[in-house]
Amino acid sequence: MTKSVRKNTEQYLHLYKQMVRIRTFEENANQLYLNAKMPGLTHMYIGQEAVAVGICEALDSTDRITSTHRGHGHCLAKGAEFKQMFCELLGKAEGYCRGKGGSMHIADQDNGNLGANAIVGGSMGIATGAALSAKLLGTKAVAVCFFGDGATAQGLWYEVMNMAALWQLPVIYACENNGYSEYTPTSEIAAGSLKARAEAFGIESHKVDGQDVLAVHALTQGLVNRLRNGEGPFFIELETYRYHGHHVGDINRSYYRTKDEETAWQKDRDPITNFGRWLEEQDIASSEELSEIISGIHAEAEEAVRYAIDAPYPNHDEVDTHVFAGVKHALPYISGDSNGS
Amino acid sequence: MDREITHSQAVNEAIAEEMRRDSTVILLGEDVAEAGTPFKVLSGLVEEFGTERVIDTPIAEPGFMGIAVGAAMTGMRPIVDIMFGDFLFLIMDQLCNQAAKTHYMSGGKLNVPLVVRTNLGATRRSAAQHSQSLHALVAHIPGLKVALPATPYEAKGLLKTAIRDDNPVVIFEDKLSYQMKGNVPEEEYLIEFGQANLLREGNDVTLIGTSSMVQTCVAASDLLAEKGISAEVLDPRTIVPLDERAILESVRKTSRAVVVDEGHQNYGITAEIAARISEKAFYHLDAPVIRLGAMDVPVPFSPALEDLTVPTPELVAEKALSICRGELVHDA
Numbered sequence: 001m002t003k004s005v006r007k008n009t010e011q012y013l014h015l016y017k018q019m020v021r022i023r024t025f026e027e028n029a030n031q032l033y034l035n036a037k038m039p040g041l042t043h044m045y046i047g048q049e050a051v052a053v054g055i056c057e058a059l060d061s062t063d064r065i066t067s068t069h070r071g072h073g074h075c076l077a078k079g080a081e082f083k084q085m086f087c088e089l090l091g092k093a094e095g096y097c098r099g100k101g102g103s104m105h106i107a108d109q110d111n112g113n114l115g116a117n118a119i120v121g122g123s124m125g126i127a128t129g130a131a132l133s134a135k136l137l138g139t140k141a142v143a144v145c146f147f148g149d150g151a152t153a154q155g156l157w158y159e160v161m162n163m164a165a166l167w168q169l170p171v172i173y174a175c176e177n178n179g180y181s182e183y184t185p186t187s188e189i190a191a192g193s194l195k196a197r198a199e200a201f202g203i204e205s206h207k208v209d210g211q212d213v214l215a216v217h218a219l220t221q222g223l224v225n226r227l228r229n230g231e232g233p234f235f236i237e238l239e240t241y242r243y244h245g246h247h248v249g250d251i252n253r254s255y256y257r258t259k260d261e262e263t264a265w266q267k268d269r270d271p272i273t274n275f276g277r278w279l280e281e282q283d284i285a286s287s288e289e290l291s292e293i294i295s296g297i298h299a300e301a302e303e304a305v306r307y308a309i310d311a312p313y314p315n316h317d318e319v320d321t322h323v324f325a326g327v328k329h330a331l332p333y334i335s336g337d338s339n340g341s
Numbered sequence: 342m343d344r345e346i347t348h349s350q351a352v353n354e355a356i357a358e359e360m361r362r363d364s365t366v367i368l369l370g371e372d373v374a375e376a377g378t379p380f381k382v383l384s385g386l387v388e389e390f391g392t393e394r395v396i397d398t399p400i401a402e403p404g405f406m407g408i409a410v411g412a413a414m415t416g417m418r419p420i421v422d423i424m425f426g427d428f429l430f431l432i433m434d435q436l437c438n439q440a441a442k443t444h445y446m447s448g449g450k451l452n453v454p455l456v457v458r459t460n461l462g463a464t465r466r467s468a469a470q471h472s473q474s475l476h477a478l479v480a481h482i483p484g485l486k487v488a489l490p491a492t493p494y495e496a497k498g499l500l501k502t503a504i505r506d507d508n509p510v511v512i513f514e515d516k517l518s519y520q521m522k523g524n525v526p527e528e529e530y531l532i533e534f535g536q537a538n539l540l541r542e543g544n545d546v547t548l549i550g551t552s553s554m555v556q557t558c559v560a561a562s563d564l565l566a567e568k569g570i571s572a573e574v575l576d577p578r579t580i581v582p583l584d585e586r587a588i589l590e591s592v593r594k595t596s597r598a599v600v601v602d603e604g605h606q607n608y609g610i611t612a613e614i615a616a617r618i619s620e621k622a623f624y625h626l627d628a629p630v631i632r633l634g635a636m637d638v639p640v641p642f643s644p645a646l647e648d649l650t651v652p653t654p655e656l657v658a659e660k661a662l663s664i665c666r667g668e669l670v671h672d673a
Contacts, residue, residue, distance in 0.1 A: 098449070156404060159407075
């Protein structure tokens with residue numbers, strides 16, 4: 001074991017735990033869907049854990065992220081708790097958004113998560129605006145905009161990248177290229193190179209193996225330090241893979257990708273398995289210790305799921321609260337009752 | 342003390358005062374800095390507040406609107422300049438899917454205190470993509486407040502209130518009235534949202550006018566007075582929230598109403614207000630509620646055609662007179 005590895009033992013174990021937390025959360029969410037306990041649909045992050053964890057571990061809680069419809073991983077990596085997340089997925093009052101957002105809109109302001117977004121590419125302006133605030137207010141905070149390869153087809157990205165580059169904003173555009181734009185291979189929706197698109201704006205761009213949590217983390221940490229010193233913006237393309245379908249109901253995928261391809265990624269490039277093996281090889285943790293971590297997280301998740309299932313729904317009188325800040329109930333307010341009482 | 346300033350100066354004063362009061366207020370848009378916009382409404386602001394706070398953007402409305410939403414969520418109070426109301430269509434996702442819903446979707450955790458300043462109004466010979474009055478579009482979306490100032494006094498007071506509001510507010514200025522003068526106090530004041538302004542008291546019919554149509558209704562009431570009809574004129578000032586109580590009180594008194602607005606009549610503001618009157622003051626009505634919106638055609642370029650599309654004082658007076666005389670105003 002090298003000296004630096006020993007010094008970072010705790011951080012390495014933390015990276016591992018965070019990835020396991022995401023996978024465990026998602027497995028439970030999928031089960032809730034299959035058991036018809038969860039209203040609506042959700043989009044699994046399984047397979048992409050090293051991206052969210054590698055990046056978010058390079059951030060402080062005052063740094064902002066914006067997330068996507070496939071957002072549970074980002075939310076957990078930025079510090080969210082199981083209980084409030086499961087409550088949100090089930091539409092319960094104790095959820096992060098009091099059950100009003102659901103899977104595709106979880107926001108966790110306290111940890112700097114400005115929210116998932118159900119419009120593909122919809123949060124690109126928001127992340128860039130958070131970077132503008134940080135710059136104008138002189139907070140030294142940075143922003144990371146997570147989006148998928150599918151979102152690179154949205155015009156908004158090019159508009160905000162242009163402004164971010166012109167105004168030198170402290171933002172990282174992090175493109176998780178999982179190979180599929182919903183049900184369509186990325187090669188069919190993206191011409192040329194994604195990296196070259198950012199480079200056309202004079203933005204320094206990187207491509208990294210999104211299954212390698214250490215590589216993602218090291219790259220991001222370096223870029224974040226430079227953002228805090230006034231450099232930026234930056235673009236990262238993270239090569240990764242979505243084990244599940246576009247959403248939990250996307251079961252038959254043979255018309256757009258093969259079983260062999262799925263199996264190969266899971267067998268050879270799983271971010272958790274590979275990092276676990278590395279931890280063992282480096283004598284940072286034994287396989288028993290890793291198993292213990294996993295079973296502890298499984299138990300925590302199961303308890304959180306039970307808690308969420310039993311938790312109460314919001315009261316009916318919450319249906320028109322939070323429409324407007326500073327207005328108790330929106331329905332009387334819009335008809336001229338100034339207090340909305 | 343009162344003095345006369347233009348609508349344009351009133352807007353400029355409102356922004357300058359709020360930017361002096363609160364350092365988180367910033368301005369973003371196309372040609373807002375040195376150019377001061379094509380209407381010259383913002384002239385002088387960049388000299389006082391600098392290019393860090395008065396930010397010229399590329400011609401990329403969705404992009405800078407999105408950036409404003411993110412800035413608003415993280416401590417700033419952006420004023421977004423959308424040069425023509427017609428360009429609202431370009432920012433619909435950022436305004437209606439993002440800004441309007443963020444507070445609700447986050448269970449009240451995130452606020453989006455921003456103002457979209459834009460305009461409305463035809464008869465400027467600007468054709469179909471620079472002449473629309475699209476306030477009904479945004480008034481339809483829960484989470485957005487919508488203000489329609491009709492005078493320099495309202496332009497200043499409503500804009501200052503909008504900038505201090507913790508929610509997204511869309512404020513539409515009547516682009517034809519930028520050079521219109523009116524009384525504006527030297528002293529600071531705000532105009533509360535959801536408070537209609539009673540411009541004329543009357544007994545026979547209520548003319549409810551918004552924005553550019555307020556003066557049309559006032560002029561119509563003069564024409565009606567010549568015919569011995571006493572018209573009440575009411576300006577709601579904001580349509581979200583809407584001072585329903587003032588509208589209903591007036592109509593219960595006069596028993597007749599004409600609703601005039603420069604947005605298209607189909608599914609528009611006039612329809613909404615007329616429906617509320619019909620639902621809530623039906624038994625006080627002596628005549629059908631009349632709607633007068635912009636004609637339901639794209640705004641034509643030719644002056645000969647364009648002038649036909651916007652309600653005039655003569656048309657408002659004619660319709661009001663008809664219902665006051667108990668005439669059949671619609672074909673059966």
